[in-house]
Amino acid sequence: MTFAKTFFLVSLLSLGSSATFANCTFNTSKYLSQLQEPSTIQEIRVEVPKSAKFAKNFIEILTSRTRNIPPALKKNFEAQILVDYKFGNCEFSARVRQTGDWKDHIFLDEGEPVRSLNVTLREGNILNAVKFKLLIPKTRNDLNEVLGSLVARELGFIAPETFQVQVDVNGSRSMMLFQEDARKELLERNLRREGPMFEGDESLLWTNGQPTIYREDISLARLMNQKWFLGGQSSQYITLTALAELQNAYLNYTNYKNKALLLFPNNKEFEDFHFLMYTMNGWHALRPHNRRFYFNSFTTIFEPIYYDGNLRLTVPVDLSETAARPSTEDLSFTFKNDYIFPFTRAVSTPNFKSELLFKFENRVLRFNDATQTFFKESLSQLHANMISLQTKIKELEAPISPRLGDSNQYELYTSRVSKRDIGQKHVSSIQAVDKDFLLTYRDTNAVTVSPEALGSILSKNLLGDVRHVFLPENSMDLDLTKNGPHFEGKTLIGGSLLSSPNILVNIKESEKLITISQSNPTDWVLFRNVDLSDWQVNFRGLPVIEEGASLAQRFNIHGMTGCLNFYNSIFNHTSIKVVDGQCEDSLNIINSSGQITSVEIENAYSDAIDFDFSQLILKGIAVHTAGNDCLDVSSGTYKINHAFLANCGDKALSVGEKSKLDANDISINSAYIGMSVKDFSSLIVTNAKIKDVTICTEATQKKQEFGGAIATLGYIECAGQYLEDENSSLSRSGN
Numbered sequence: 001m002t003f004a005k006t007f008f009l010v011s012l013l014s015l016g017s018s019a020t021f022a023n024c025t026f027n028t029s030k031y032l033s034q035l036q037e038p039s040t041i042q043e044i045r046v047e048v049p050k051s052a053k054f055a056k057n058f059i060e061i062l063t064s065r066t067r068n069i070p071p072a073l074k075k076n077f078e079a080q081i082l083v084d085y086k087f088g089n090c091e092f093s094a095r096v097r098q099t100g101d102w103k104d105h106i107f108l109d110e111g112e113p114v115r116s117l118n119v120t121l122r123e124g125n126i127l128n129a130v131k132f133k134l135l136i137p138k139t140r141n142d143l144n145e146v147l148g149s150l151v152a153r154e155l156g157f158i159a160p161e162t163f164q165v166q167v168d169v170n171g172s173r174s175m176m177l178f179q180e181d182a183r184k185e186l187l188e189r190n191l192r193r194e195g196p197m198f199e200g201d202e203s204l205l206w207t208n209g210q211p212t213i214y215r216e217d218i219s220l221a222r223l224m225n226q227k228w229f230l231g232g233q234s235s236q237y238i239t240l241t242a243l244a245e246l247q248n249a250y251l252n253y254t255n256y257k258n259k260a261l262l263l264f265p266n267n268k269e270f271e272d273f274h275f276l277m278y279t280m281n282g283w284h285a286l287r288p289h290n291r292r293f294y295f296n297s298f299t300t301i302f303e304p305i306y307y308d309g310n311l312r313l314t315v316p317v318d319l320s321e322t323a324a325r326p327s328t329e330d331l332s333f334t335f336k337n338d339y340i341f342p343f344t345r346a347v348s349t350p351n352f353k354s355e356l357l358f359k360f361e362n363r364v365l366r367f368n369d370a371t372q373t374f375f376k377e378s379l380s381q382l383h384a385n386m387i388s389l390q391t392k393i394k395e396l397e398a399p400i401s402p403r404l405g406d407s408n409q410y411e412l413y414t415s416r417v418s419k420r421d422i423g424q425k426h427v428s429s430i431q432a433v434d435k436d437f438l439l440t441y442r443d444t445n446a447v448t449v450s451p452e453a454l455g456s457i458l459s460k461n462l463l464g465d466v467r468h469v470f471l472p473e474n475s476m477d478l479d480l481t482k483n484g485p486h487f488e489g490k491t492l493i494g495g496s497l498l499s500s501p502n503i504l505v506n507i508k509e510s511e512k513l514i515t516i517s518q519s520n521p522t523d524w525v526l527f528r529n530v531d532l533s534d535w536q537v538n539f540r541g542l543p544v545i546e547e548g549a550s551l552a553q554r555f556n557i558h559g560m561t562g563c564l565n566f567y568n569s570i571f572n573h574t575s576i577k578v579v580d581g582q583c584e585d586s587l588n589i590i591n592s593s594g595q596i597t598s599v600e601i602e603n604a605y606s607d608a609i610d611f612d613f614s615q616l617i618l619k620g621i622a623v624h625t626a627g628n629d630c631l632d633v634s635s636g637t638y639k640i641n642h643a644f645l646a647n648c649g650d651k652a653l654s655v656g657e658k659s660k661l662d663a664n665d666i667s668i669n670s671a672y673i674g675m676s677v678k679d680f681s682s683l684i685v686t687n688a689k690i691k692d693v694t695i696c697t698e699a700t701q702k703k704q705e706f707g708g709a710i711a712t713l714g715y716i717e718c719a720g721q722y723l724e725d726e727n728s729s730l731s732r733s734g735n
Contacts, residue, residue, distance in 0.1 A: 264302055
């Protein structure tokens, strides 16, 4: 007991000195909220040591005889990025290069060079972003992009963090737009789990540095995050099945040649996105080569990612017939006359406007009368455009159904490829062969390639020096697993229940009791968009597999990490029990909210409980044996009244990735680490009794895109170490 009251404070410099962490003059955990606010950044300085070569590159681009920026001149340069905050500064090593297609991204301002830059940080982050662009404001219509991106994100669409910032590049100062790239951090900021992202393939749209937009009708899609694809079999399966669907959608688009035709006509999310882009005059974002997509494995549908809309928020929506804008006729391809945009009323409410104004103020350098007028006029015009466009849609005749004619999709496409004299091989199917892949071409020839080579085809449309395009058959079968992607679904409590085919689900509505039993160790179930108020859910797995066995990848081919999964669901007086879960997580709750009366987990193969992107209050938690962590929470707000966590293989309680956890009573019996808080998270524990651990509590930074963490402990009984790194804070007040 005396030993337990002794406060060990060990600074693990090795945790804070990793190459991925920034050198800051302050402890990042002291400024968790401020480091999420753009207004705390006073200036971003870019210092390129080889300034002569950097300047020469600028002149070469500026004097090149092309309308656009030649890709060969977008050279990488090593740089140092210094960020001046109101409370200190950070220095990051980085790589920078010219960005942008057209020469509006580079010019001389009174003899000073100004250029848009693509920045990749080798260490540290800025507002969680490790890769971003510093854009000349006029290339994105300045305030229109800042406010438009914010509106899209507030309405639930995936949109990048965008704000004005003062930038100094080798002594040349100017105001720029900071905009994060489409990466894992963008998805997490928008409360999505990492998954495949795609975009329109622009590789054919430039020839010898000149634009050749006429090739748009043979340009399809490509994978953006090749590294995620290479993560394992589940990533590969999800990516390939998603890209097969997307390529066919692009094929439809190019064959029908309707400027605003929906790529996914039965997807409400895309209808809403199109409507919003119309009302913000952002049809530039609807061009197929500008489109970006995220595949959500929980909903099994694509979601649009906002990018480069060339927005004009104060301008009335114009549907006149021009080459640059969609027309009234295009509406007939995009919307049914009974379509209703769900957010028209919301954007005019005082609460929406006040919250949006607060966030907008935080993202502009000078909020003055002119800026405030722009905000008011933009919101007023946006609402007026919504009313106007909704009226036009109601007046539409029956939707137009485009026809292909006598030729099929593939013949139309390949005939255009042939006319353009493009040397291109078409991959019609892909099958896994051990760790490699068998590609079958349209001419029936086949070749076996490595995952890395296939990744190059998916992301660059290249295999070696030969152009390859994945052009799947409509009925193709991606045979990457023995059991295939099959699942069973049923309507339940306002939402749906999806599961693997052999799992046994017994629903007793009169008793509000759901009993689930595995038939195979890999069986899983997903509750989606359900209200589980007053329900009890019991999951019975099979005995845990032998010690030392491991899962092929953290998630299965449906993106599920849990045996029992809940997505976008509501809890109130809900009870959950899982026994013998053999998945990465016995219980996984994502994007959900409410109050759970009790959670009980017994004999978990790996993690017992994992909560992501949720707001939950838990009255009681009991975990009896977990192969890895007993309780893991991330990217949300959580409150626990009581938790008993025993026989945890690694951490008993793990709090990470911008989470807040407030716990009253924690009892831990046997773990390597009792409580771990990391990566811009905060942990408050009123009292805890911890025994048989090596480390009582640690506060640390683990990932580059975050910073340190805060642990605030009350009365703690624990005979072990208390660790904090140089970016974190750990305090005790009750001993």
